[in-house]
Amino acid sequence: MAAMTLFDRLFDDHVIAALGDGVSLLQIDRHLVHEVSSAAAFQQLRNGGRTVASPKQTFATQDHIVSTKPGRNDTTFAQGIEFIRYLRGNCTEFGITLFDVDDAQQGIVHVVAAETGLALPGCTLVCGDSHTATLGAFGALAWGIGSSEVAHVLATQTLPLKKARPMRIRIDGKLPHGVTPKDVILKVIRTFGIAAGVGHAVEYCGSTIRGMPMEGRMTICNMSIELGARAGFIAPDETTFEYLSGRTYAPKGRAFDEALSAWRALQSDDDAPFAKTLDLDVAAMKPQISWGTTPGDVVDIDEPVPDVDEMAPERRAAALRALSYMAVPPGHKLEGLPIDVVFIGSCTNSRLSDLRDAAAAIDGRKVSPHVRAIVVPGSTAVRYAAEREGLHRTFADAGFEWREAGCSMCVAINDDAVPPGARCVATSNRNFEGRQGRGARTHLASPLTAVASAIAGCIARPAVTG
Amino acid sequence: MEPLISLTSVVVPLLRDNVDTDAIIPAEWLRSLASDPGEGLFARWRYRADGSADPEFVLNDSRFRDARILLTGANFGCGSSRENAVWALQRFGIRCVIARSYSDIFQENCFKNGVLPIIASPGDHALLVRCCAAEASYVVSVDVAAATVTTRDGAVFTFELDLRRSNRLMSGSDEIDATLALADRIDAFRALHRLAKPWLYPANGDGSDG
Ligand code: SF4
Numbered sequence: 001m002a003a004m005t006l007f008d009r010l011f012d013d014h015v016i017a018a019l020g021d022g023v024s025l026l027q028i029d030r031h032l033v034h035e036v037s038s039a040a041a042f043q044q045l046r047n048g049g050r051t052v053a054s055p056k057q058t059f060a061t062q063d064h065i066v067s068t069k070p071g072r073n074d075t076t077f078a079q080g081i082e083f084i085r086y087l088r089g090n091c092t093e094f095g096i097t098l099f100d101v102d103d104a105q106q107g108i109v110h111v112v113a114a115e116t117g118l119a120l121p122g123c124t125l126v127c128g129d130s131h132t133a134t135l136g137a138f139g140a141l142a143w144g145i146g147s148s149e150v151a152h153v154l155a156t157q158t159l160p161l162k163k164a165r166p167m168r169i170r171i172d173g174k175l176p177h178g179v180t181p182k183d184v185i186l187k188v189i190r191t192f193g194i195a196a197g198v199g200h201a202v203e204y205c206g207s208t209i210r211g212m213p214m215e216g217r218m219t220i221c222n223m224s225i226e227l228g229a230r231a232g233f234i235a236p237d238e239t240t241f242e243y244l245s246g247r248t249y250a251p252k253g254r255a256f257d258e259a260l261s262a263w264r265a266l267q268s269d270d271d272a273p274f275a276k277t278l279d280l281d282v283a284a285m286k287p288q289i290s291w292g293t294t295p296g297d298v299v300d301i302d303e304p305v306p307d308v309d310e311m312a313p314e315r316r317a318a319a320l321r322a323l324s325y326m327a328v329p330p331g332h333k334l335e336g337l338p339i340d341v342v343f344i345g346s347c348t349n350s351r352l353s354d355l356r357d358a359a360a361a362i363d364g365r366k367v368s369p370h371v372r373a374i375v376v377p378g379s380t381a382v383r384y385a386a387e388r389e390g391l392h393r394t395f396a397d398a399g400f401e402w403r404e405a406g407c408s409m410c411v412a413i414n415d416d417a418v419p420p421g422a423r424c425v426a427t428s429n430r431n432f433e434g435r436q437g438r439g440a441r442t443h444l445a446s447p448l449t450a451v452a453s454a455i456a457g458c459i460a461r462p463a464v465t466g
Numbered sequence: 467m468e469p470l471i472s473l474t475s476v477v478v479p480l481l482r483d484n485v486d487t488d489a490i491i492p493a494e495w496l497r498s499l500a501s502d503p504g505e506g507l508f509a510r511w512r513y514r515a516d517g518s519a520d521p522e523f524v525l526n527d528s529r530f531r532d533a534r535i536l537l538t539g540a541n542f543g544c545g546s547s548r549e550n551a552v553w554a555l556q557r558f559g560i561r562c563v564i565a566r567s568y569s570d571i572f573q574e575n576c577f578k579n580g581v582l583p584i585i586a587s588p589g590d591h592a593l594l595v596r597c598c599a600a601e602a603s604y605v606v607s608v609d610v611a612a613a614t615v616t617t618r619d620g621a622v623f624t625f626e627l628d629l630r631r632s633n634r635l636m637s638g639s640d641e642i643d644a645t646l647a648l649a650d651r652i653d654a655f656r657a658l659h660r661l662a663k664p665w666l667y668p669a670n671g672d673g674s675d676g
Binding site for chain 1: 482483484486488489492493494496497498499510515540541544545546547548549550552567569570571574575578579628629630631640641642645646648651652655656659662663664665666667668
């Protein structure tokens with residue numbers, strides 16, 4: 001048999017029918033929905049007089065617009081009520097499991113899908129949010145879809161999809177102190193470009209990836225969309241299986257053993273043909289931070305922002321525009337630039353390990369008095385676990401706000417927004433103009449850099465960096 | 467979906483690369499199911515902080531009020547998967563975008579809503595940019611069946627459009643109906659898939675396949 005990539009295996013295993021022009025009708029094993037992008041889809045479903053084809057493979061959570069204010073409920077953010085209650089009603093009527101506002105399993109959809117064991121190796125998983133590739137970390141084919149596609153999956157539990165081209169990114173080297181998986185993926189995007197993955201499905205491999213726990217792998221896969229790829233994934237291994245064992249929705253006992261033998265076959269063959277292969281050595285890299293308004297506008301933390309005079313004319317206009325929006329003079333260093341807000345959260349960096357690392361980095365110090373710093377756990381389960389370890393007190397004592405789980409300042413669709421003109425160091429994944437609020441200036445970085453900056457009151461490198 | 471067969475319209479030039487969906491429609495325009503997405507189109511650029519129209523922004527130029535074709539740069543529609551970005555364009559009246567490239571999700575969302583995302587080659591793109599710079603109300607025609615763009619000066623260029631997509635655009639047919647017509651094949655597939663991978667079919671909602 002011809003050598004196959006993992007992507008071929010994942011895709012081909014789900015083809016129900018070839019529809020022509022390279023499009024296949026794919027079986028969808030897991031459909032995750034959230035209150036905002038599902039609303040129009042449920043409207044469409046109802047208008048068409050249709051029903052949900054496979055409610056037991058559909059799971060819902062409230063994360064995007066729900067307030068993250070301590071003690072929040074349905075009505076804390078008034079404009080969210082409509083979405084929250086509409087999703088609740090739809091889940092009740094169609095028999096979909098919902099992790100509701102006050103549920104211990106509630107949280108950011110991609111965080112929840114991992115920790116409940118919904119994302120399994122070899123499954124196809126979709127959600128109406130572009131960061132669904134996060135769950136590719138389990139060796140799943142996971143990708144983000146639009147509302148019409150959500151309606152299609154609700155109605156049929158299938159999706160027509162044009163097969164992407166397989167691409168491989170190999171990452172090798174031991175991460176230096178103070179350098180995290182977030183820095184690695186920022187470096188990947190900076191090095192290969194924000195359109196490098198368009199039309200491709202990206203398999204991440206190499207010694208750095210193998211050495212990462214599931215949380216780090218999720219951070220890597222999460223930002224595949226910032227590389228232009230809809231799906232990014234990692235072949236499952238013992239780390240994956242160990243993480244899944246005992247999770248609520250993962251198979252148990254004999255079923256787990258049976259699954260395991262199928263999961264072990266989810267690898268690319270040695271000589272499998274990739275349309276594109278890229279390599280990155282991270283052994284000597286530094287913490288990364290974004291300076292502009294696309295996720296490819298990234299520098300080393302101690303490096304000046306690009307000198308526009310040296311740029312090609314077509315790049316220069318965009319760079320000047322970005323620098324002016326960000327109020328950073330060309331050629332200047334970001335380090336030392338005063339900041340107003342720090343956001344630790346989002347599906348990129350809000351898991352328990354991120355919060356542990358952030359809390360440890362505080363090291364008894366305090367948030368600078370002019371900085372508003374917030375910590376938003378990725379899920380209510382993460383929040384409870386962190387509270388059991390006392391992390392919430394560490395954050396509160398240092399002057400961080402400790403909030404309820406949700407997307408929060410990543411998307412600023414509720415009232416968690418960065419004020420106009422304010423500068424924010426954020427652990428989220430997008431630094432577009434206005435992403436965190438009108439006129440907000442976002443610098444993407446790791447939780448360690450975020451903590452160091454909160455304490456210094458300006459952009460600062462993690463204490464442990466050499 | 468309203469069928470799209472051909473289109474003749476003045477072209478709005480928005481000559482930037484990497485226009486993301488947060489720019490096409492900012493998050494605060496997603497807060498109500500009832501709001502008109504057309505009003506939120508490019509809101510951060512179209513309206514000043516006090517809510518008034520910014521005369522500097524191209525969409526506020528009265529010559530483009532009825533434009534149905536948008537000309538832009540590379541990687542248009544990158545970022546969030548929000549389909550509201552396409553709905554915003556559509557409600558404003560745009561039925562066709564001409565760009566150097568698109569994000570995959572945005573492109574897919576366009577086809578789902580009867581909006582045609584054309585990828586123009588560097589040469590064709592440059593030609594259109596020049597034409598629009600030379601004349602502010604530059605008109606072109608798009609023919610879906612032939613997959614061609616014809617400029618007012620008579621220059622014609624083709625673009626790639628597979629048969630499946632062009633048929634769907636021209637008929638305005640519903641993709642869900644087309645899939646539901648394959649119900650037998652879907653059921654047959656699922657029966658086998660379930661036998662081979664029972665753990666993907668939680669019957670009891672707790673990972674057991676009972
Ligand atoms: S945290 Fe941000 S990127 Fe992640 S699911 Fe929520 S809105 Fe999307």
